[in-house]
Amino acid sequence: MRSDRGPSAPIGLKLAATGGLLFLHLPILLIFVYAFTTEEKSFVWPPPGLTTQWFAVTWNRPDVWQALSLSVRVAAISTAIALVLGTLCAAAVSRTKFFGRETISLLVILPIALPGIITGIALRSAFALAEIPFSFWTVVLGHATFCVVVVYNNAVARFRRTSGSMIEASMDLGADGFQTFRHVVLPNIATALLAGGMLAFALSFDEVIVTTFTAGQQQTVPIWMLEELIRPRQRPVTNVVAMVVVLVTLLPILAAYYLTRDGDQIAGSGK
Amino acid sequence: MTSAVSFQKVSRHFGSVRAVDAVDLDIVPGEFFAMLGPSGSGKTTCLRLIAGFEQPTAGSISIFGERAEGVPPYRRNVNTVFQDYALFPHLNVLDNVAYGLMVKGVGRPERQKAAEEALALVRLPDYGARRPGQLSGGQRQRVALARALVNQPKVLLLDEPLGALDLKLRENMQEELKSLQKALGITFVFVTHDQGEALSMADRVAVFNDGKIMQIGTPEDIYQRPKTRFVADFVGSSNVLPPDFVQRYAGQHRWGSLRPESIRISRANGEGVAARLVSTNYLGATTRLALDAEGLRLHAIVPAGAALPREGEAVVLTFNREHLHLMDELG
Numbered sequence: 001m002r003s004d005r006g007p008s009a010p011i012g013l014k015l016a017a018t019g020g021l022l023f024l025h026l027p028i029l030l031i032f033v034y035a036f037t038t039e040e041k042s043f044v045w046p047p048p049g050l051t052t053q054w055f056a057v058t059w060n061r062p063d064v065w066q067a068l069s070l071s072v073r074v075a076a077i078s079t080a081i082a083l084v085l086g087t088l089c090a091a092a093v094s095r096t097k098f099f100g101r102e103t104i105s106l107l108v109i110l111p112i113a114l115p116g117i118i119t120g121i122a123l124r125s126a127f128a129l130a131e132i133p134f135s136f137w138t139v140v141l142g143h144a145t146f147c148v149v150v151v152y153n154n155a156v157a158r159f160r161r162t163s164g165s166m167i168e169a170s171m172d173l174g175a176d177g178f179q180t181f182r183h184v185v186l187p188n189i190a191t192a193l194l195a196g197g198m199l200a201f202a203l204s205f206d207e208v209i210v211t212t213f214t215a216g217q218q219q220t221v222p223i224w225m226l227e228e229l230i231r232p233r234q235r236p237v238t239n240v241v242a243m244v245v246v247l248v249t250l251l252p253i254l255a256a257y258y259l260t261r262d263g264d265q266i267a268g269s270g271k
Numbered sequence: 272m273t274s275a276v277s278f279q280k281v282s283r284h285f286g287s288v289r290a291v292d293a294v295d296l297d298i299v300p301g302e303f304f305a306m307l308g309p310s311g312s313g314k315t316t317c318l319r320l321i322a323g324f325e326q327p328t329a330g331s332i333s334i335f336g337e338r339a340e341g342v343p344p345y346r347r348n349v350n351t352v353f354q355d356y357a358l359f360p361h362l363n364v365l366d367n368v369a370y371g372l373m374v375k376g377v378g379r380p381e382r383q384k385a386a387e388e389a390l391a392l393v394r395l396p397d398y399g400a401r402r403p404g405q406l407s408g409g410q411r412q413r414v415a416l417a418r419a420l421v422n423q424p425k426v427l428l429l430d431e432p433l434g435a436l437d438l439k440l441r442e443n444m445q446e447e448l449k450s451l452q453k454a455l456g457i458t459f460v461f462v463t464h465d466q467g468e469a470l471s472m473a474d475r476v477a478v479f480n481d482g483k484i485m486q487i488g489t490p491e492d493i494y495q496r497p498k499t500r501f502v503a504d505f506v507g508s509s510n511v512l513p514p515d516f517v518q519r520y521a522g523q524h525r526w527g528s529l530r531p532e533s534i535r536i537s538r539a540n541g542e543g544v545a546a547r548l549v550s551t552n553y554l555g556a557t558t559r560l561a562l563d564a565e566g567l568r569l570h571a572i573v574p575a576g577a578a579l580p581r582e583g584e585a586v587v588l589t590f591n592r593e594h595l596h597l598m599d600e601l602g
Contacts, residue, residue, distance in 0.1 A: 168344070173345075183373075
């Protein structure tokens with residue numbers, strides 16, 4: 001019977017696929033629904049009533065703004081550090097051959113392979129040993145350790161795909177090091193850096209473990225949410241923040257997707 | 272007269288590898304100069320030394336009388352056509368060609384006009400708006416050529432420029448490069464491992480082996496009068512004859528070289544070298560014969576259509592004594 005139906009998938013497979021997708025995305029939908037519930041102490045299904053008051057409440061809570069602003073600043077600065085260091089490291093590893101190259105490559109990637117808790121403990125004891133007080137900058141440093149990896153991986157893959165003689169060609173045509181970087185290297189790795197930077201930003205934004213070990217009094221958005229879940233009042237505020245976070249992270253990722261897709265079309269055309 | 276490029280005892284060592292070893296070289300302004308040799312013979316390193324991508328370990332290089340050591344590639348009036356063309360994939364063809372002028376600060380209208388002229392020179396007008404990825408191999412090569420020529424270099428370096436093209440295209444490009452060089456009067460230095468290409472295009476050829484120049488001369492010199500066994504063998508697969516053999520037929524105890532096309536073959540009676548036909552290899556216009564002469568493997572080339580003995584048959588080889596070239600190299 002099934003083979004007579006041609007290219008259409010069997011009903012069992014369709015059901016399984018639908019089930020899988022629902023399992024993945026229904027909980028996210030629930031978060032959205034609870035942002036509108038009138039019950040503030042616990043999440044009950046179905047919601048007893050719907051309201052938009054929590055948006056106003058959230059807007060007026062200074063702790064929400066503080067956490068959001070801290071998270072954005074930490075993510076932005078860690079990503080910026082990672083973009084510079086990751087690109088430089090990727091350039092060194094893929095452009096030249098030197099003693100210990102593979103070791104350096106492994107050591108750079110290690111922080112993301114290690115469990116976050118190891119990175120966290122290591123950084124915490126290192127900061128303690130060096131008597132560096134926990135601050136905004138210790139969080140940034142902690143996040144930068146794994147942000148560098150993401151940028152490095154993206155940049156290294158792109159460097160390997162770009163022809164090495166392109167840089168020589170640019171120098172040959174009269175461009176000095178800076179002009180070559182600006183007119184040849186950067187345009188060729190830009191989309192890879194954009195993708196790596198987005199991912200680094202997102203990783204930093206929802207990082208919990210390393211943050212708990214490297215932060216002092218600072219609360220990033222995920223830490224704030226954890227604390228908030230224990231309190232029995234104004235619960236839907238967490239959901240409103242979660243909704244905003246989803247929208248704010250989804251838009252750049254969609255943008256990155258479309259940007260890199262166009263770039264690939266140009267690079268791949270006619271090959 | 273000042274040389275276009277002059278090498279004095281130039282060496283480039285990579286660790287213990289002597290890629291270029293005490294090379295002396297003088298390239299005359301306006302000539303088409305070929306560096307010929309097998310891979311790893313140092314010819315590409317020499318090209319990179321001229322371009323400035325490598326610095327000599329010892330010796331001195333000058334380009335039109337100016338010392339070149341320590342001068343970075345972007346301050347040399349020399350441009351390169353790369354083996355893989357190295358076009359910038361993110362720029363269209365016109366911007367690729369105009370790149371050199373752009374980084375020198377030439378205004379947009381002016382550099383675009385120059386780029387269009389350069390594209391017309393390589394017979395690719397109206398291709399400016401395309402991306403390098405949309406071009407064929409032959410077209411990319413022309414763009415790379417235009418991109419180098421637009422800067423009006425004093426010396427144009429070509430690194431195996433025709434290596435990636437198919438036979439027909441390569442033959443067309445050979446003629447075109449040659450006439451372009453004549454028309455522009457620029458010194459062309461090109462690297463190749465294809466001896467046919469070097470002989471047909473160059474005014475002079477330098478044959479490289481093991482980081483050293485074995486011989487420099489006109490194509491006729493190199494082909495007719497090889498100085499060493501290596502040159503005789505590498506350029507045109509000459510028959511290299513050991514001293515004992517030469518002693519018997521030319522009366523001198525020296526190494527000799529005999530071109531495959533200089534050998535005449537007749538049936539087994541009469542004066543000459545007794546040999547046996549091992550195999551025949553049909554090449555279209557000619558046929559290549561492998562022969563066994565008293566344990567020595569020789570090759571002969573005969574025109575297509577000549578009556579051939581059967582494989583395994585005994586034959587007699589004759590050659591004009593003038594065609595047997597004696598080499599200087601001892602032992």
